[in-house]
Amino acid sequence: MQTDRALLRDAAEVLRSAGLRASIVVRDLGSGRELSIAGDDDYPLASVVKLPLALAVLQRIDEGRLDPARPVTLRPDDRTPGLVGYCRFQHPTTVSVEDLLYMAVCLSDDTAADALFDLCAPAAVTASLRETGITGITVRHSIRELHRTLASVLPPEQMPQALALAIRASTRGGGHLIPQLDVSSANAGTANACVELLDRIWRAPALAPQRDRLRGLLAMNVMRQRLAPDLESDDAVWHSKTGTFLHLRHEIGVLEHADGRAIAIAVLSESSVPAQRQPAAEQALGLAAKLLHDRVRSAPA
Secondary structure (H helix, E strand, O other): OOOHHHHHHHHHHHHHHOOEEEEEEEEEOOOOOEEEEOOOOEEEOHHHHHHHHHHHHHHHHHOOOOOOOOEEEEOHHHOOOOOOHHHHOOOOEEEEHHHHHHHHHHOOOHHHHHHHHHHOOHHHHHHHHHHHOOOOEEOOOOOHHHHHHHHHHOOHHHHHHHHHHHHHOEOOOOOEOOHHHOOOOOOEEEHHHHHHHHHHHHHOHHHHHHHHHHHHHHHOOOOOOOOHHHHOEOOEEEEEEEEEEOOEEEEEEEEEEOOOOEEEEEEEEEEOOOOOOOHHHHHHHHHHHHHHHHHHHHOOO
């Protein structure tokens, strides 16, 4: 039988062949059995940050500090650039806080997420993480700051060069010309910390009041092009949150099997290929995650 070390080498080669630098952590939440590749490397989190945001908002709701039915008006001139949801609306829209959670997590709507950040600031989200025992994720800015910073570096006519800039401007150790892609000033975290957050959400008694709502939101995630094709089946439900920005491609989640086993998976990556559409990268991330998942699942529960 192939050893764990050989399997990890094979998974790392799959990633390299697709032009990816990636961290992967896979943990059986019951037994604690775990395999990882570069699990302590920091990455800018892109939309993965919407999961700790949702947790902090739900905690405020449960503490009575925020009304889930509170109406929030979104205006066209203050929308965050994005491809889906309220980012594309042309007229003023009023929506409840609870429905903003659905849009931010399930559709990865950046405008919805920033409306929640206006109610629960990045510093408050980080404070929530620390209270939960998560030290490897730090939330420093809203989603709109990603777009504002990029626009300040490149004029509109040069925006197609943004991917090449994002790749070339990276430095060893996580530095970057664009502050919101520099792990010292970005919303940043490690795959290990993301799996630990998922573990706490699924199992920690302190998060029991938020657990079912977060699991429900993650199960309804409509972005299923990355890891779901390799993981999900009629006997396994994938609860996840993706993150995509320029050269970053992430996904974290928990695969719940019909036999009761739950396996947390975090994949954080950056591509060296200057292209927006990279089906080979998506397939490589899914295959590498599945290799680690299948090995972890093959061990006794």
